[in-house]
Amino acid sequence: MKKHNFSAGPCILPKEVFKKSSDALLNFNELNLSLIEISHRSKDFVTVMDKSISLVRELLNVPNGYSVLFLQGGASLQFCMIPYNFLKKDGKAAYIETGTWARKAAKEAKLFGDTKIIASSADNNFNYIPKNYTVDENLNYLHFTSNNTIFGTQIKKFPSIKPPIICDMSSDIFSKKIDVSKFGLIYAGAQKNMGPAGTTLVIIKDNLLGHTNREIPTMLNYQTHIDKGSMFNTPPVFSIYASMLTLEWLKKNGGVDWIEKVNNKKANMMYNEIDRNTLFCGTAKTTDRSTMNATFLLTQASLKNEFELACKNEGISGINGHRSVGGYRASMYNALSIESVEKLITIMQQLEKKYI
């Protein structure tokens, strides 16, 4: 049975990424060697790293003066690398708290100095994006989480401010056009739209580094990885290779211009159904809804088992909501087809026909 994978992450990737990376594990580049048994200093892997970096540059139109890194440790390790590298010893930074991950990022920065949460939507279980706040011009940086997988909200417009903006884009990078020049640092765990778990993309404005007067451990210093082209130590070979394949797929199909249209279409279809069908209701504020993760509830709790069984029978997987919201979450990352969204909508409509 064909599966429709709505998992919130790690999540669906293009079929050709599974096929090509599966082949590379048996015989990479006709070397008669597996991708995972060759030296990361070999010409064959250096080419993978170079290609991955140049695909990121091309797809996101990364300006000169920015470096592109593939690191390890997930977005969670970035939570401490950011203040280590950007928060001056006597400086200050601010955070916008839009969910669980934003909160974790802010908590980590507290260890390093004067940091504040200047806006939060915690008062309403993070179901909206706070927009009214004043930004101190002297901040070392202001931190955002662009898309909140758990709560199904997404920032549609970033403010124009003087301090550098640092943004965790783990769950919506490569889903739409962004203006990289507006950011001081963008980071993203790979495991949504970029590739499998195990590597973290960082896009960093070079001239912001080196100003904190801190002694930074080598591996936590972005400059280390810039100087060594993300090869200071052995990189996560497989995760980077599969990310390269995913970015090649995106480029071949039309890049972020193309996928933005597809993603908007899928999200519109999904939210239209959630709003139209009285058996369901959305949990996030309409204007702040995420194109990546649609969170919704059944309005009649008694239909829970029937709805879930129907999903299961049609091959739909991964739509259970996070425990802190409940209900359902349809994650519609880049590789999820329109057909899969149609399938889910059909199930919702069949339930409606039977009971309304």
Next chain:
Amino acid sequence: MKKHNFSAGPCILPKEVFKKSSDALLNFNELNLSLIEISHRSKDFVTVMDKSISLVRELLNVPNGYSVLFLQGGASLQFCMIPYNFLKKDGKAAYIETGTWARKAAKEAKLFGDTKIIASSADNNFNYIPKNYTVDENLNYLHFTSNNTIFGTQIKKFPSIKPPIICDMSSDIFSKKIDVSKFGLIYAGAQKNMGPAGTTLVIIKDNLLGHTNREIPTMLNYQTHIDKGSMFNTPPVFSIYASMLTLEWLKKNGGVDWIEKVNNKKANMMYNEIDRNTLFCGTAKTTDRSTMNATFLLTQASLKNEFELACKNEGISGINGHRSVGGYRASMYNALSIESVEKLITIMQQLEKKYI
């Protein structure tokens, strides 16, 4: 042509690991989903993590009171996590400098407080293991690197001392029996005998944690990962799965008892030839020679091209020495067959026949 992969790392792994992980990328556990598109919280992946941990426990006979972790960032990230977690603010630690990686580990610890290199073989390009040194009983820890891939040396016996021993076993873990109870912490990048690059094994004595009076960033705190069973954030799914397969292969074939015999046999064959054949000579002190990496030189520089061409023609790859030693390095990790060592020896003997 069959390849004989002597690469120093990432390195050869068992063929069945390539085959099974390749299959899992297409259809994992008959789910009709790829291994890399499922949630790390799914039953299927939680089982992989549990199995990996229990295989480590079983194969190395890990005592109670020790935790087994699968982290990210390589051994290089451990270099700063170790002093963060083990070096008291007013404490001291010592390092034995046996090569490039030991030096990097020691350098990193300097950022955190009073650390000293109490023995070094730098005076002779790290071609031996220093053995005469006095250990201060009040150290928070003493740090070793058990095997030095670049220089081809290996510690055969650890001292019995009062302070906890912390050891980087990246390049010889699972190659022979070890007594885990003698160590406070053992760590190892996966990419030699355990699996592909992208995860780092840590075996840690629980009761040594929590005594430094430092505020440790969440991701750098071993206790975080112990509390969450290595699932504080999304783990490197593929690397852990392929590591599990490698450990299953080792167990099935007879565990570390078995592989230790095989490794000793391969190393004896290789070193016997290096010592017997006047066209070659070893670079490491005989008593400290590594069973994993045999470093050697051609005694007649004029034969360089011919030797290297013969290797290439016979499918031998990855035997160039590291630039800081020169010559050749035959890395004979667990998955390298005796047949591959025989093949290399045959080439060495053919060269001898022609010129001596």
